[in-house]
Amino acid sequence: MSGDIIFDYDVEKDLIIFSDEYKKVFGGECVVTNAREAMGSSMVILPEDLQELRDLTHALTEENSGYVKDVRLIDKFGEEKWYRLHVNSIWDKEHYGVMLSIVGRMISIDKMKREIGLWKRQAESDALTKLGNRAYGERLLQQLLCEPQKEKAAVMFLDVDNFKMVNDRHGHLFGDEVLCRIANEISRQFRSNDIVCRIGGDEFLIIMQNVRDSGLALLKADDLRAGIERLGREADIQVPLSVSVGVSFYPVDGTDEKTLLYKADKALYEAKKRGKNNCVIYGKELEAEPFMSQITVAESE
Numbered sequence: 001m002s003g004d005i006i007f008d009y010d011v012e013k014d015l016i017i018f019s020d021e022y023k024k025v026f027g028g029e030c031v032v033t034n035a036r037e038a039m040g041s042s043m044v045i046l047p048e049d050l051q052e053l054r055d056l057t058h059a060l061t062e063e064n065s066g067y068v069k070d071v072r073l074i075d076k077f078g079e080e081k082w083y084r085l086h087v088n089s090i091w092d093k094e095h096y097g098v099m100l101s102i103v104g105r106m107i108s109i110d111k112m113k114r115e116i117g118l119w120k121r122q123a124e125s126d127a128l129t130k131l132g133n134r135a136y137g138e139r140l141l142q143q144l145l146c147e148p149q150k151e152k153a154a155v156m157f158l159d160v161d162n163f164k165m166v167n168d169r170h171g172h173l174f175g176d177e178v179l180c181r182i183a184n185e186i187s188r189q190f191r192s193n194d195i196v197c198r199i200g201g202d203e204f205l206i207i208m209q210n211v212r213d214s215g216l217a218l219l220k221a222d223d224l225r226a227g228i229e230r231l232g233r234e235a236d237i238q239v240p241l242s243v244s245v246g247v248s249f250y251p252v253d254g255t256d257e258k259t260l261l262y263k264a265d266k267a268l269y270e271a272k273k274r275g276k277n278n279c280v281i282y283g284k285e286l287e288a289e290p291f292m293s294q295i296t297v298a299e300s301e
Contacts, residue, residue: 005083005106009035011099022106027076046072046080057087060099065089070109082113126198128176129183137197137205141257144209145250151210153250154217155260157268157295158186158224158243160202161276165239178235182243185231189224203295214249214281221245221279242277244268253282265295 006019016032016039023030032038039045045053049071056067066088072080086105092098124136132140144153160182167175179202186204187196195207208217225243232241246268254260263282270286271278 003108007104007106009102011101025075025081026073044073046074053085057102060089060102062091062096065091070113073106081108082110083107084109129180129198131183131187131204132195132197134197134199134205137195137199137207138257138261140195141207141260144207145255145257145260151212152214152252154206154208154211154214155248155250155264156206156208156217156221157246157261157264158204158206158221159245159268159272159295160228161242161244161272162239163202166237166241169238178231178237178241181231181235182228185227186224189220189227200295211249217247217249218279218281221247225277225279244271244276245279246271246282247279248282261295265293268295269293 003021004019005021005025007016007022009016014033014035016035018028018030018032020030022028026044028044039050053069053071056069060066066086069085069087071083071085073083075081084107086107088103089099090101090103092100124132124139126133141155160179163175163179166178170178179198182202183196183198183204186206190196190206190208193209195205195209197205199205208220211217224245228241228243232239235241246264246266248254248260248263248267250260253263263286266286266289267280267282269292270289271280274280
């Protein structure tokens with residue numbers, strides 16, 4: 001196909017020959033001598049992808065003579081582009097185990113990869129506030145819990161109290177604007193490495209990483225409550241604007257996503273029960289308490 005790059009590597013000569021398209025895209029010479037050394041120091045292939053290619057190539061045998069691998073390459077303008085490598089090895093028929101050459105085709109899949117990335121971002125983004133949505137938050141929480149954690153992590157559910165009254169008195173368009181302001185206030189109050197998501201109409205999920213002291217989460221929640229109250233006054237909302245927050249901690253309250261979310265939800269219920277405009281940290285005293293989830297059930301559930 002037009003735009004594809006063909007290459008042929010001679011194992012004995014340690015020589016790679018690329019088709020002319022290679023020079024057009026990457027600016028390098030189409031004939032590369034001392035190829036193993038040249039590719040090892042190449043700035044064209046990202047280091048992590050280069051290592052995977054080496055591993056796949058070293059694993060080639062006469063029985064398993066090829067592979068397909070998506071890699072990121074840097075073009076002559078310094079831009080990262082996605083290519084799919086179709087690789088096949090050719091072996092000496094008279095001498096078993098002797099590889100003669102490696103041939104392959106490099107196909108640009110950059111447009112496809114970027115479109116898939118856009119679809120994923122749209123699928124995991126809240127259309128109104130531009131924050132991540134429930135799927136995004138839960139996926140990142142799963143990833144976080146799969147990594148070794150030296151510090152605590154806090155899982156916080158936040159619910160805007162009596163927000164239905166805001167919509168009823170001011171209308172849904174005004175309510176949407178207030179939700180966007182609340183989302184901005186939450187993002188402003190928390191650190192850049194914290195995860196902030198809108199998971200329902202007036203419900204938010206916050207994941208704080210590297211929490212050395214449980215008091216930090218409580219302090220952030222108190223600052224946020226004050227910020228939301230101030231936002232309500234500035235927006236001249238006829239309903240007192242406040243939030244309730246429920247918090248659970250990794251690893252004290254659990255080490256898996258389901259448990260941490262459940263306990264944060266239960267703490268949020270307790271905050272609501274205590275009169276709203278409260279922050280409650282999950283504790284053992286809540287284990288036997290009756291409980292009604294405060295979080296909107298996902299549509300897929």
